Amino acid sequence: MTAKLYCMGESGNAYKAALTMTLAGFDWEPVYVDFFNGAARTPEFLAINPMGEVPVLVDGDRTLTQSGVIQYHAAEKTGRFQGETAADRAEVLRWILWDNHKMSSQNGPLRFMMNFLPAEKRPAEAIAWLGGRARAAWKTLDQHLQERDWIVGNAPTIADFACCGYLYYPEPFGFARADWPNIDRWLDGIAALPGWKHPYDMMPGHPSDRA
Amino acid sequence: MTAKLYCMGESGNAYKAALTMTLAGFDWEPVYVDFFNGAARTPEFLAINPMGEVPVLVDGDRTLTQSGVIQYHAAEKTGRFQGETAADRAEVLRWILWDNHKMSSQNGPLRFMMNFLPAEKRPAEAIAWLGGRARAAWKTLDQHLQERDWIVGNAPTIADFACCGYLYYPEPFGFARADWPNIDRWLDGIAALPGWKHPYDMMPGHPSDRA
Known part of the structure; x- marks a missing residue:
């Protein structure tokens, strides 16, 4: 079903x-x-x-x-x-937890406040604070992807599909692919997967x- | 070793x-x-x-x-x-992810900003915004624990030990056990475990x- x-x-x-x-x-x-x-x-x-x-x-x-x-x-x-080895699977869990803790939990509210709240209700200081935390996460991810095609091992995993969750959206929330060349290349890699x-x-x- | x-x-x-x-x-x-x-x-x-x-x-x-x-x-x-059944183990993962996404990721920075930053550097609006999100998480957890001793099933799991991470600390960050009677009882239950x-x-x- x-x-x-x-x-x-x-x-x-x-x-x-x-x-x-x-x-x-x-x-x-x-x-x-x-x-x-x-x-x-x-x-x-x-x-x-x-x-x-x-x-x-x-x-x-x-x-x-x-x-x-x-x-x-x-x-x-x-x-x-899921990752190929036990060590890979621990790494997959690590990056999914990281995404939940540091990445999507910043990107989601940031994009929401900057785009889906009425302009007069957008809390500028909270947006600035969250934006700083989001940038730290983008830096961590970009550095991690410097010499890799995928977040864990040599193949796509659910860790990739977690961390990319907010990064294809067009609404501005401070993330620009041009600023993060390794993330940019990795997003193209995910977008090239069949389906x-x-x-x-x-x-x-x-x-x-x-x- | x-x-x-x-x-x-x-x-x-x-x-x-x-x-x-x-x-x-x-x-x-x-x-x-x-x-x-x-x-x-x-x-x-x-x-x-x-x-x-x-x-x-x-x-x-x-x-x-x-x-x-x-x-x-x-x-x-x-x-x-780890949880007793496959369904329990899925619930454990759910609450660990929830903790990472909604609970500790709010409590940690909130407590840090309100206690460990110099008073003149505390961003009031960001603290207020994050405090609102933290309260929503405390409410979710308190409601979930209303008729339960543990977050998943009938025994303590790593989900309990994740969600309680910031709740025993004395530094004020808006969380008061007296406001959340089910959380309060549950924290006593964890504190009664041997060791x-x-x-x-x-x-x-x-x-x-x-x-």
Whole structure:
């Protein structure tokens, strides 16, 4: 049975799950959550995920939340993108945790505040502070990719699909590919994988829907 | 051979690793990193962890970074605190990722800015913004613990030892146990486990060292 991913195109966290499932050949389809009109705060949605967040994957009788959990689920079910050795798999977990701690947790709120909040509600100092932390993360990733094509080992893994979650979006949040040549090359490498799509082509929901 | 944890008492992320190893009976000893005097930025330390962060575990020929990776390492080596079933283990990963994404990644910087930065350098608006996000996380955790003793299943797991990382510290960062009765009870439950110690009793380094 086709698994259902509750998601919207604007969510880089949902994109990590959608991208992993697509590239791994895991059977899924999107269920649009109209997050910006409060759909993640309805009783129906909170019954699926009390945290009121996307992504959520419903696969048969299992309901999975947190993008990394869904990534691991798809990787284990398909036997793909987990890393080749035990040491590789520990590295994959390390970078997924790093992404959750230092990378997407900065990029997501930064992009949200700078683009999806009304201009008069954007907290300039919080944006500046978070921007500094995001830049430190981009530097860490760029340095790590200096002599590598992939974050772990010699092949793409779910660590790559986690860390790239917010980096293909066009909305400005201080990240420019031209500033980070190794990240830029690595993003091209991911985009060249068979089946890759841009987040707005992979999931329903686009900022222009609210224009 | 005794594993070495590069750490300092002030770090809640290091505490997650130290607490897990201690409660699991994993043989370790601390190596003090004088973080506040720049010891994590020396060439010697950056050779161990290019990210310039604690905790780092050196266990034989393996060097592990990210608290969650060290937690999993100790849990797998000792066969403890991983969760009892496959579904439990997916839940453990979910809450460890949630902690990294929503909980410790807010609590840590918030406590740092409110206590360890000089008063004139504390960014009030960034603190207010991050405080709001931290409160949302405390609410999520408190609600989850309403009818449970442990975050996953019926026994303590590394998910508990991740989420509690910053919650025993005395420095004020907006978290008060009295406001969150379920968290309060759960913290008492963790503190009652054999071998538990407060972070400042488990690792070298205390704010009074710099007084």
